[in-house]
Amino acid sequence: MATNALTLKAVLFDRDGTLVVDVPYNGDPQKVEPYPGARRVLEGLRNLGLATGVLSNQSGIARGLLTADQVDSVNARVEELLGPFDVWEVCPHGAGDGCPCRKPAPGMIHSACRRLGIDPSEAAFVGDIGSDIEAAAAAGARGILVPTPQTRAEEVDAAPEVAADLEQAVALLFRDPVLQGPA
Template sequence: MNGLSIQPMSKALFLDRDGTLIVDKVYLSDPEGVELFPGVREAIQRARSLGYRLFLFTNQSGIGRGYYTLEDALRVNARLDALLGGPQPVFDEVCIAPEAPDQPTVYRKPSPRFIVETIARYGFAPGDCTMVGDSAADIGAALAAGIRAAAVRTGKVDPSSLPIVTENQIPVFDTFAAWAASELGA
């Protein structure tokens, strides 16, 4: 041996917030309303222990609609971090897309912009990146960025009924914890 150690390449996990990690309360602006789905804390800890870099990618059209502020969304995210526990911050980066559907899109999913920029910034191989979400927009962002996608049934709509999921043979899991058990051995 020459004394050099080979560092494994990092893997990236892009996660939707509402309907994936926490119960979708529709325009959640009160941190006290944050409710983790069962097993999310453990799944996040497992991903981190395996060396995954974690990225929160959330559409928050309530900001663009004037229902709440960016500061409200940041407080909700801070509560999510606190509930997840472990070393802080939990997420390497957070993208809050504040645009309403009728506003010009910058980061709003299904735009892949945040994923593409993050892959370039961190030097990830797209094959080492996965997006887990509950909606067609989440899956669309992943596909447009050229990364793997997985859908969960904890949102407002069963993703197995969405054409983007069925046509692209996206795996569907009951929960994020079930995805982690399957993919991370959690």
């Protein structure tokens, strides 16, 4: 079952490149820079009573490039700038670790939905790369790609839904023929 505005209970987001400017392996909270409009979009979702969450691959931990404490401090800064999230999921594993949580695996989406008490079909996941959208599909959630200049063309081509920015991504979630009524 596809997530639509009638069944939507949570909107989950990738962190780097989606909510905040991607600074590779960032362990410095002072380098956190939200994308324009991110706070407004999140406040709008919260005002509608929807849960929000952040799901982030952080392989820098496995690689020894940053610590879990540094990631936590960056995440705290994200919350300070963008408001509170109902759920956070962080995968500290590397690409070759074979864990079930690292996107494109669906583990973080499944865990977030479990913690929120919802089915993945009641969630949407917004991200900036193909593995985000693949994770959403694998979990049974709706996935929307918001490409950045780093997003590969084949990832854009493969995404079922693509938005220019966060505002457009959320607008897509509520653009549902069932809600529009007769013409």
